[in-house]
Amino acid sequence: MSIHSGTTLGGRYVLRSLLAVGGMGEVWRGEDSDLGRPVAVKVLKPDAASNDTFLKRFRNEARNAAGLVHDNIAQVFDYGDQDRTAYLVMELVEGEPLSTVIEREKTLPERRIGTLLAQTARGLQVAHDAGIMHRDVKPGNLIVREGDRVKITDFGVSRSHDQTTLTQTGMVMGTAQYLAPEMALGKPATPASDLYALGIIAYECVVGKRPFTAATAVDIAIAHVNEDVPPLPDTVSPAMAELIMDLLEKNPRKRPRSAKGLAERIEALDLPDGAVPIVVPADPEPTRTPARKMPPSIAPKSFRPRPDVPRGR
Secondary structure (H helix, E strand, O other): OOOOOOOOOOOOEEEEEEEEEEEOEEEEEEEEEEOOOOEEEEEEHHHOOOHHHHHHHHHHHHHHHOOOOOOOOOOOOEEEEOOOOOEEEOOOOOOHHHHHHHHHHHOOOOHHHHHHHHHHHHHHHHHHHOOOEEEOOOOHHEEEEEEOEEEEOOOOOOOEEOOOOOOOOOOOOOOOOHHOHHHHHOOOOOOHHHHHHHHHHHHHHHOOOOOOOOOOHHHHHHHHHHHHOOOOOOOOOEEEEEEEHHHHHOHHHHHHOOOHHHHHHHOOOOOOOOOOOOOOOOOOOOOOOOOOHHHHHHHHEEOOOOOOOOOOO
């Protein structure tokens, strides 16, 4: 069916204006005419709706996120299918993606970073307690509201313990730049995998760039597995530097034990409140990882990362 302003889905959700476009669908500002409240409506694109894997991921998002109620998680209200158009009705979050904040401000004060990370960790703990790993934690999926209040969005590639995998053996889900090493190796995601992504976000916020960059998503995934984390500049406080390096441990067992514990640790830190000087280290000379070190599970034919597309709600 044709989707445009004024389209009504489920007999009650009226689309008003387009908010964002992602790889799988569009997000519209809408109104629930029955309850008289604003909502966000994610509509799966026709080509994605005809793809069984995309459709399963979309349904997973509805199923997994609908059971999660927390101030730091965007709530899902409803799910439906009209004229072969699948849609998801969510809480309308007024704010902007953290990716937009980083793009505009380059680096953030450490105390602000700590506030954003702690809130995200609190929300992730609720998901983890429900047996759900987000698997795609990134700035584009963290909406920053007024007062630096965070909402986690997009559980599209999340997976609960009682769900079968949606991917073939060795296929990797997630965004390459924030992918935990164990996921790059094709292993199941754990709570520690989501915490690794928070480490990447924290690094990006204090340095102004991500720790691992390369020409292709596969090369980035390999870097997560094989390369050391580039040193942090001296402008980063010892407390923040230690936190980031703990989160970016290659071995998930060496990372913080839980999202709740991470939040409590961050909240106990006395982080600087001033702006972090923009210090972007030069990229090292490109090196090619020997073929013998390339894990089979992240060979190009099996790696299917998601593009890092900022989303709004």
